Amino acid sequence: MSDPSKEWPLWEVFVRGKGGLSHRHAGSVHAVDAKMALEHARDTYTRRMEGVSLWVLPSAQIVASDPGDAGPLFEPAEDKVYRHPTFYKIPDGITHI
Amino acid sequence: MYTTDMSGNKKAEVVAEDPEELAAFEARVANDEFIEPKDWMPEAYRKTLVRQMSQHAHSEIVGMLPEGNWISRAPNLRRKAILLAKVQDEGGHGLYLYAAAETLGTSRDEMTEALLSGKAKYSTIFNYPTLTWADIGAIGWLVDGAAIMNQVPLQRTSYGPYARAMVRICKEESFHQRQGYEIMMHLAVGTPEQKRMAQDALNRWWWPSLMMFGPPDEKSPNTAQSMRWRIKRDTNDELRQKFVDITVPQAEAIGLTVPDDKLKWNEERGAYDFGEVDWEEFAAVVRGEGPVAKERLQARQKAWDDGAWVREAARVHAEKRANAKVAAE
Numbered sequence: 001m002s003d004p005s006k007e008w009p010l011w012e013v014f015v016r017g018k019g020g021l022s023h024r025h026a027g028s029v030h031a032v033d034a035k036m037a038l039e040h041a042r043d044t045y046t047r048r049m050e051g052v053s054l055w056v057l058p059s060a061q062i063v064a065s066d067p068g069d070a071g072p073l074f075e076p077a078e079d080k081v082y083r084h085p086t087f088y089k090i091p092d093g094i095t096h097i
Numbered sequence: 098m099y100t101t102d103m104s105g106n107k108k109a110e111v112v113a114e115d116p117e118e119l120a121a122f123e124a125r126v127a128n129d130e131f132i133e134p135k136d137w138m139p140e141a142y143r144k145t146l147v148r149q150m151s152q153h154a155h156s157e158i159v160g161m162l163p164e165g166n167w168i169s170r171a172p173n174l175r176r177k178a179i180l181l182a183k184v185q186d187e188g189g190h191g192l193y194l195y196a197a198a199e200t201l202g203t204s205r206d207e208m209t210e211a212l213l214s215g216k217a218k219y220s221t222i223f224n225y226p227t228l229t230w231a232d233i234g235a236i237g238w239l240v241d242g243a244a245i246m247n248q249v250p251l252q253r254t255s256y257g258p259y260a261r262a263m264v265r266i267c268k269e270e271s272f273h274q275r276q277g278y279e280i281m282m283h284l285a286v287g288t289p290e291q292k293r294m295a296q297d298a299l300n301r302w303w304w305p306s307l308m309m310f311g312p313p314d315e316k317s318p319n320t321a322q323s324m325r326w327r328i329k330r331d332t333n334d335e336l337r338q339k340f341v342d343i344t345v346p347q348a349e350a351i352g353l354t355v356p357d358d359k360l361k362w363n364e365e366r367g368a369y370d371f372g373e374v375d376w377e378e379f380a381a382v383v384r385g386e387g388p389v390a391k392e393r394l395q396a397r398q399k400a401w402d403d404g405a406w407v408r409e410a411a412r413v414h415a416e417k418r419a420n421a422k423v424a425a426e
Contacts, residue, residue, distance in 0.1 A: 006412065036411070064135065
């Protein structure tokens with residue numbers, strides 16, 4: 001049987017598509033350390049010039065919000081439409097605003 | 098490449114679950130929402146996905162073997178570089194899919210063990226041998242072509258990580274199909290011997306390619322459930338028909354003949370009628386009686402065993418260095 005303590009840890013991979021863009025999650029790789037994680041990320045996720053920069057971090061280090069809390073966390077924004085510019089009616093003649 | 102939904106012979110068992118949560122889940126899926134790893138999901142959905150995704154991943158990995166067989170014998174440097182890139186892609190596809198499947202709580206090693214013990218299946222197509230260079234053309238054109246047909250709808254499959262892996266895979270798969278067709282195209286206008294070789298490869302790969310879509314709809318009891326859960330988006334027979342309709346003109350265009358004497362354009366249906374797939378052969382290959390099934394698994398087992406000391410050494414070395422760093426601080 002497989003022994004989980006002997007499996008190489010999991011790392012999350014983030015790729016910057018090109019200069020000026022932020023890093024974006026691409027997938028994950030198994031690796032024993034950060035250096036190997038970068039090498040595996042490069043081979044697995046950037047075979048076609050998909051990136052100019054990579055981030056890897058141990059999956060166990062990611063802190064995520066609980067999907068069950070999505071309501072209390074995100075719904076309060078729903079009734080605050082006045083945070084969007086389209087909420088305000090400006091007469092046609094007024095420009096540059 | 099692609100896996101066939103081969104375990105379609107037994108129904109997924111139903112476990113008692115909170116009816117409220119189940120209803121909410123079903124509603125989300127019916128509404129074409131994506132399910133993410135930490136979301137609540139029925140056990141049968143999780144199981145079906147792990148099975149389908151890991152089989153798909155295994156197929157990519159085992160799929161490297163028949164083509165890898167020809168890397169050292171590719172006819173020129175261009176073909177060799179292309180084949181190397183393609184085989185590397187297949188490895189990559191396997192890794193995207195394993196990573197996506199791991200988000201469901203099954204570890205990579207568990208999946209590998211299931212493959213090596215024969216518990217998990219992979220696509221039957223890879224249990225056929227690659228006898229000539231033309232087989233590499235036929236695999237790219239037909240096998241990857243069938244795979245694309247199967248995979249394109251999976252980009253909208255309900256499980257987010259699976260769908261995202263499929264988007265990436267589909268982007269890369271098109272190169273595979275085109276390079277295969279190009280090989281066939283060149284052989285078809287080559288010497289009579291080369292043309293015969295291309296036709297022979299088409300003859301041998303045509304029917305196994307049609308089998309890649311899985312058993313006929315009436316013998317695929319899981320299809321209804323999987324479609325309801327948006328794990329599958331089209332039935333086996335629909336996709337098979339689509340593949341035949343698209344591929345036959347491609348064969349004709351390069352002067353090759355599809356090996357099916359029942360093949361005939363049906364004006365009324367606006368589709369090709371075609372002969373019956375040999376489901377006995379399919380069943381036999383699923384049972385592990387494919388011509389090179391044993392060799393394939395032996396090759397995987399050998400790779401796993403030969404790599405054991407590397408995996409262990411790398412792990413221990415990293416551990417040692419991490420400890421030394423802690424000690425130095």
